[in-house]
Amino acid sequence: MSTNEETKYMNSAEETQTSGTLNGEEQVENKKQDNGWKAVTIGGVSGVLMGAGALYAANAYAANGEADAPAEIGSVRTNPDSGIQVAQVSDDMSFGEAFATAREAAGPGSVFHWHGNVYNTYYAEEWNSMSTAERNAFARTAMPEITGQSGAASASVHTPNVDVTVNVHDHTNHENHQQTHGNHHGGDHELQVADNVNDNMSFNQAFAAARAEVGAGGVFHWRGGVYNTYYKNEWDNMSRAEKNEFAQQVKPELKEHPIHQRELADNHQDQDHHQDQDHHQDQNDIHEASDITEDGDVRLIGQTEMDGHQVNIYDIDGDGGEDVAIVDMDDTGDLTPPDMVITSEGDVYTGDGELIGNAYETGSTDQMDDSAGSNLHLASNENPEVAPDMPDYMPDADITLA
């Protein structure tokens, strides 16, 4: 790299800002285990993240570096599509300052953008006292403000001008996603696919909307996954043959859905790689919503995989957070003794209920940090030889890779 380039970098605005950080200014923003939603909830403030549409706004923020020239702080504009009022705040504010500014400027029932997310201006007690219908109505009103961000963000996505052999970036346009999805409807199978679901909804909202639209036995797409619309009791009452028949119906939907596979096919040169992808997708991209009970007590809120084993993550107290993760170690699809059940406290049980340890190495909560609960802690691969007091710089370790 040339000297000129370095000089340019050192003189950039970004460098000036970064240098400022070295002077002791408080700057700790987001932990990698945390997010805005979690922080809001923990803090008891009433801002409510309005959903996945905010992800696009977040991308725009990242792509553009520091915020573009902002409107006047405390000013209020009206979204032309929905009429909802949008208060202007600054990302330099803390969340509390931003919320207070927006609330004062626009009152309750408005929204504001902060660090790439969209928040409402209701106090917690106001929000909690609203009925589901009122909340849904507000969400619909706010939706144009959220989706309006996505278009702008999509336009601002950048690609580095570098020697790139493979670039598989998501930058997935969810409107295209919906379009692809929609084109598939009415195909040559009888599977009912819900249309009135989008990624801006919570999972509960998405499930409810899909269930209302297509009834039991349909599917819906939500945040990259395909979910069925059975309640848990309905699913449990089905025979294995019925479940298999349903799975066969769903298969074409799984194969044609993921837009990121289409991007891979466009960009990647290795055909075998594509085939691996398809195979992987077939195996892992089905998500059952059948663990949702009608009263919503226990629900499957996520599925993931760990070294090839299915991991189901459940919310059992209805707070939206992970409570239990079950690792299907023997890949049977059922809870059996070899499987691992991990609670949010880190206790690890076998499939038949025997406590075999704790996922947190030390069990010390001060070492876990206050935000640790928002991430998975599957410590089956932890190495006890890695001590917390190891030297930070160790160039003479006894290494053996793998």
Next chain:
Amino acid sequence: MMYPKTIILLCVFLACAFYAQAKTYVVCVGISKYKSNQPTLYKSDTDALTIQNIFAKAGAKTSSLTNYGATSQNIRNEMRVMFSQAGKDDTVILFFSGHGYRGGFCSTDGLISYQTIYEIMKQSKASKKMIFADACFAGKMRKTQKESSQYSRESVMLFLSSRSTEVSYESRYKNSWFTVYLERALRGGADNNRDKTVSAKELFDFVAKGVAQSTNGKQHPVMWGKFDDNMPIIKW
């Protein structure tokens, strides 16, 4: 007169060919958006592109996987494909930014264990293998605190954003804190002796100091492995 000139030109050509043989292969992974139930991050995809850009400008062969493209399968495949191209004089580098757990990294659709990454790295013929990780508990990627004075043909260097019990932080700027200082270091900011090459020790000193200061002592990068203090990381 022609004969010595030919010899000189031949020497120059051979020298160039020799240096050209030593290549660097870089795979950058950054995940801000997760298909699974992980909280959204805001900088990690940009982190990957930032580091990719730096190494690409330095002449490395690079690739990146971000967000929904960074599935476990894609990461494994991309590492295998890219790193299998490296010869014994080459360098392979994995950069990862995203959520971590105590035992591995979170891909957009699942988990990928440290062991899996080690196994893929081990399969590469490259004599220099490096991993840069900007993720919570990344310090857990270290394998042992035992020291060894034995010679190793292979240099392995892990530069990890935080100690084994620490989370890693995003900044208010375009990158996470670790990547903010990593970028500055690789662009020449860490080149203390001004020899146009950033060495391993220079890199660690610069980044560790910056990250610790900016996070008020809550995050401490660690560098671990078997390598020389003066091992070149990048020529800027």
